[in-house]
Amino acid sequence: MRKLLIAVLALTGVVAAAGGVAIAANTYTVDVATTTSVAKGSPAKPVPMGFKFGYTVAETDPTKRGTVIEKYQIAPEGLVANPKYFPKCAFSDLNKQTGTPARCNNAIVGSGLVKNAAGPSNNQALASSLPCNLRLRLYNTGKGLAIRLDSDGKPPPPSFDSDVIGCPLPVGTAIDARFKRTTVGGKPTSDLVFTVPQNLKHPALGVDNSVRTTLSTVKKLSKTATINGKRRKVGFYEAVGCKGNTRTTRVLFTTEATATQAAQKFTATKTGRC
Numbered sequence: 393m394r395k396l397l398i399a400v401l402a403l404t405g406v407v408a409a410a411g412g413v414a415i416a417a418n419t420y421t422v423d424v425a426t427t428t429s430v431a432k433g434s435p436a437k438p439v440p441m442g443f444k445f446g447y448t449v450a451e452t453d454p455t456k457r458g459t460v461i462e463k464y465q466i467a468p469e470g471l472v473a474n475p476k477y478f479p480k481c482a483f484s485d486l487n488k489q490t491g492t493p494a495r496c497n498n499a500i501v502g503s504g505l506v507k508n509a510a511g512p513s514n515n516q517a518l519a520s521s522l523p524c525n526l527r528l529r530l531y532n533t534g535k536g537l538a539i540r541l542d543s544d545g546k547p548p549p550p551s552f553d554s555d556v557i558g559c560p561l562p563v564g565t566a567i568d569a570r571f572k573r574t575t576v577g578g579k580p581t582s583d584l585v586f587t588v589p590q591n592l593k594h595p596a597l598g599v600d601n602s603v604r605t606t607l608s609t610v611k612k613l614s615k616t617a618t619i620n621g622k623r624r625k626v627g628f629y630e631a632v633g634c635k636g637n638t639r640t641t642r643v644l645f646t647t648e649a650t651a652t653q654a655a656q657k658f659t660a661t662k663t664g665r666c
Contacts, residue, residue, distance in 0.1 A: 417451065417452045418449055418450070418451060418452075418458040418459055418461075418645070418647065418656070418658065419449070419450045419451065419452060419458075420447065420448070420449055420643070420645050420658050420660040421447060421448045421450075421660060422445075422446075422447045422641060422643055422660045422661060422662035423446045423447055423448055423605075423607075423662070424444055424445060424446040424447075424607065424662070425443075425444075425445050425446075425468060425639075425641035425662035425664055426443075426444050426664050427441040427442065427443055427444075427468075427471070427629075427631065427639070427664070427666070428441055428442035428443075428444075428612045429441065429612075430665050430666060431631055431666065432470070432631060432633055432634050432666050433470065433630060433631030433632050433633060434632060434633055435580070435632050435633070438472075438626070438627065438630040438631060438632045439627070439630055439631045440612055440613070440614035440625065440626070440627025440628070440629070440630050441471060441612060441627060441629045441630055441631050442609065442610055442611050442612035442613075442629065443468060443471060443609070443610045443629050444607075444608070444609045444610075445466065445468075445607075445608055445609075445610075445641070446504075446605065446606055446607035446608065447605070447606060447643060447660065448604065448605045449461060449602070449603050449604060449605075449645070450604070451516065455517060455518055455519070456516040456517055456518060457509040457511060457516050457517075457518055457521050457600075457602040457604065458516075458602050458603070458604070459516070459600075459602065459647050459648065459650075459653075460588075460593050460594075460600050460601065460602055460647065460648040461588065461602075461603055461645050461646065461647055461648070462587060462588055462593065462646055462647060462648040462649075462655070463585075463586070463587045463588070463644075463645075463646040464584075464585070464586055464588075464643065464644070464645060464646075465583055465584070465585045465642075465643065465644040466583065466584040466585075466641070466642075466643050467574060467576050467581045467582075467583040467584070467641065467642045467643070468576070468581055468639065468641040469576035469577045469579050469581055469634055469635065469639045469640045469641065469642070470576075470577075470579040470580065470581065470631055470632055470633040470634040470635075470639055470666065471581055471582065471629050471630070471631055471632075471639075472573070472580055472581065472582045472629070472630060472632055473571045473582035473584075473628060473629055474626050474627065474628060474629075474630065475532050475533065475534050475535060475536065475537075475571065475628065476534055476535075477615065477617045477626050477628075478499075478501070478532050478613060478615065478628050479498040479499045479532065480499050480531075480532045480533055480534035481493075481495070481496035481499040481531055481532070481533065481538070482533065483533050483538050483566065483568050486531050486533075486538040486540055486566045487538070487565060487566040487568075488564070489562075489564040489565065490564065491542075491564060492529075492531075492540060496531060499531045499532045499533075500529055500530065500531055500532075501530050501531065501532050501537070501610055501611055501613060501628055502529070502530035502537075502608055502609050502610040502611055503527075503528060503529050503530065503608065503609060504528040504530075504606065504607050504608030504609060505525065505526070505527065505528055505555060505557075505606065505607055505608075506525070506526045506528050506541060506603060506605075506606045507523070507524075507525050507526075507552070507555075507603075507604045507605045507606070508523070508524040508525070508526065508559075508601050508602060508603055508604060509521040509522070509523060509524070509552065509601075509602050509604055510522050510523075510524045510559075510560060510561070510595065510599055510600070510601045510602075511599070511600060511602075512598060512599065512600070513594070513598050513599065513600045514598075516600075518552065521602075522548050522560045523548050523549045523551065523552045523554065523558075523559075524543070524548060524558075524559035524560060524561070524563070524601060525543075525548075525549050525554065525555065525556060525557050525558055525559065526541040526542060526543055526557065526559060526563055527541070527542045527543075527544060527557050528540070528541055528606070528608055529542075530608065530610060531566075532628070533568070535570055535571065536568070536569045536570035536571045536584065536586075537569045537571075537584065538566045538567070538568060538569070539566060539567040539569055539586065540565075540566045541563055541564075541565055541566065541567070541592070542557075542563060542564050543557065543558055543559035543561070543562055543563040543564070544557050544558070545562055546558035546559070547560075548560045552604065561595045561596065563592075563595070565589070565591060565592060567586050567587075567588060567589065567592070568586065569584050569585065569586035570584075570585055570586070571583065571584060571585075572585050576640055576641075576642050577634070577635040577640055578635065579632070579633045579634060579635060580632055580633070582629075593648060610628065610629055611628075612627065612628075612629075613627060613628040613629075614626065614627045614628070614630075631666065634666035637665060637666060638663045638664065638665060638666060639663070639664055639665070639666035640661050640662070640663045641661065641662045641663075641664075642659060642660075642661050643659065643660050643661070644657060644658075644659050645657065645658050645659075645660070
């Protein structure tokens with residue numbers, strides 16, 4: 393399958409090269425950024441929450457796939473994460489082509505779907521690309537999340553509109569995402585920061601893998617723990633405030649630098665009730 397993909401994409405790349413390479417311009421939309429319930433919370437009285445999040449990356453020309461994203465920073469206003477209080481698993485155990493060990497199942501905190509387009513690096517046309525849909529699972533590592541992505545050994549889906557899991561190349565890998573405390577709208581947040589590894593950005597020589605859409609949900613999880621000498625219910629994610637009656641989720645996208653174009657940064661936001 394790998395040889396077939398490379399052969400097909402190389403052929404379309406040779407054809408495209410004759411027409412030159414156009415400068416890309418991505419567009420970014422945060423489609424979903426909601427909590428499982430409406431509550432402000434406060435540092436003194438935090439409220440455990442689940443968090444549903446999704447975005448779309450496209451190109452100004454709808455016949456093209458977007459350029460490759462290298463780094464993400466996802467910060468929901470007034471939501472802080474407490475990974476150290478919940479079951480965890482080492483990232484090294486979660487980043488294996490052969491799959492994840494059963495002992496890590498209790499560290500799963502969420503799930504979702506990532507839809508990609510894979511095509512020649514010198515040809516962004518969707519017509520010359522193949523869909524690659526990956527099952528997403530979120531594992532607690534104690535310091536952040538392991539974003540586990542799998543094609544489940546299935547062939548590519550029939551179209552870019554399909555939600556069926558499958559990819560031209562077998563995928564079984566993870567991204568090491570870390571929480572960093574910052575603020576949005578003057579309120580604390582746990583900013584989820586991660587860099588996409590080379591094997592996902594370029595699964596084969598001369599091939600780009602571009603994210604189109606993703607949707608994930610971190611479950612509402614809570615337990616009783618001792619924090620600052622006091623026993624209380626703590627959430628994996630918990631609300632500690634928001635500005636007015638709305639909560640803003642801020643996402644910073646950074647594209648990969650190429651030989652013809654410098655890395656570009658773009659911030660997109662989504663506002664919801666709190």
